[in-house]
Amino acid sequence: MFESLLEGFNNPSLRFFIFDSKNDHLIYGDKDFDEYHWDQARYNKPRIGDFFLYRRPQKASEVKGQFYIYGLGKIKSIQNINNVDDATQKKRDKHVIAHVEQGIRFKDPILQSDLEDFEWTFKKRGNTWEHFFQQYGMNEINQTDFIALLKMGLENQLDALDMSSVEEDIDYRVEDKRANVKIRGKDQRDFSLQVKLNYQYRCAISGITSKEFLIASHIIPWAVDWDNRKNPFNGICLSSLLDKAFDKGYITIDQQYRVVISNKAKEDKALFMYLKQYEGKKLEVPKQYLPKQDFLEWHRNRFINN
Known part of the structure; x- marks a missing residue:
């Protein structure tokens, strides 16, 4: 199953990213595996068809002192937002929504501690994580790192590949x-x-x-x-x-x-x-x-x- 998933990454024009969640862009209404918002004036690299991994940064993480990577998404479409608030019109002229498809949540996230010996190829990490991920929360990585991280996330999780979407609600009932x-x-x-x-x-x-x-x-x-x-x-x-x-x-x-x-x-x-x-x-x-x-x-x- 994983091999069939990899076939979707063969297009040389694809880009691969790590997107942070629950960051400043939360005010625009992000929803994991559904929508992701950003300001193109600050970051304009992602395109339709590109793949990304979700990362919860340390400051928003439920696991104290650790970020974690917890799922996969593909950009289905990118929609410009028409701002109706005159007070912030100039600030949000470049604001967009990416609609997400092929969302897969990992059974267990990749914790920061799991990545201490990970050999990154898109850039050198050094001895600490400081300044490794840019502060804006959108990082382009290469295909090699993306696939290696995806393999870690999907380890022992073949059934996850059947998930076309992830629903989040507060209904705990299962009949x-x-x-x-x-x-x-x-x-x-x-x-x-x-x-x-x-x-x-x-x-x-x-x-x-x-x-x-x-x-x-x-x-x-x-x-x-x-x-x-x-x-x-x-x-x-x-x-x-x-x-x-x-x-x-x-x-x-x-x-x-x-x-x-x-x-x-x-x-x-x-x-x-x-x-x-x-x-x-x-x-x-x-x-x-x-x-x-x-x-x-x-x-x-x-x-x-x-």
Whole structure:
């Protein structure tokens, strides 16, 4: 599948970019994988048919101290905006909207820390990231770097190539009639990304940061609550083993966000000794989307109180 995607990059006239999101141009109403706005008086290189990667810069990133690259887009069309505000007419005469197609959100973003040893060819980075990306937030890169980054982003994500668009809303409900393999995969992928970003790509209990071992755990399982299948308040980022322990009721979380070990865990001595080290430990919870107490109470009642 990736090879077929690469065929679209063979045109020698194509240009490749990294576009920053949630920057100053947010005031014009950007929407990821749908529209991207900029001022041609300040930057006029992108053209119809060009490809770009989305980057969340450090100052807007949910992951403290790190930018991340999180998706692919293609410029479908570029539309000039007619300004109706006389006070700003001169300032925005060159303002345009790029309509985006072939949007693909990566299952897991490429974190800044993942790129420390990346060999850029479009320019030399040096020992720091300072001044590597221009401040305006639109950077032209070459095809070599673009394809290498895309391969990193799409690693272990063949199903992402079926996504023609990415919808963003606050509807967390997913009905069973939609929960076939393809649709459930997309909904779970959106949920997983949001939860992992909330927790800075760190297990809330163990502190593990290796992305391969991190799971976005539902507090109330997918099969139980349609209305909160995509709700980030219903998620905790855990390592794969702790995710399984939480899902099966070997551990739960009290009202103070501290780990509680169930009697069930004592049935396996080695497992109990591993979990014991976290007994009473307080979760490293995010500033937003704190696990909802009603959901945690449901989990305790299911595994501990009954």
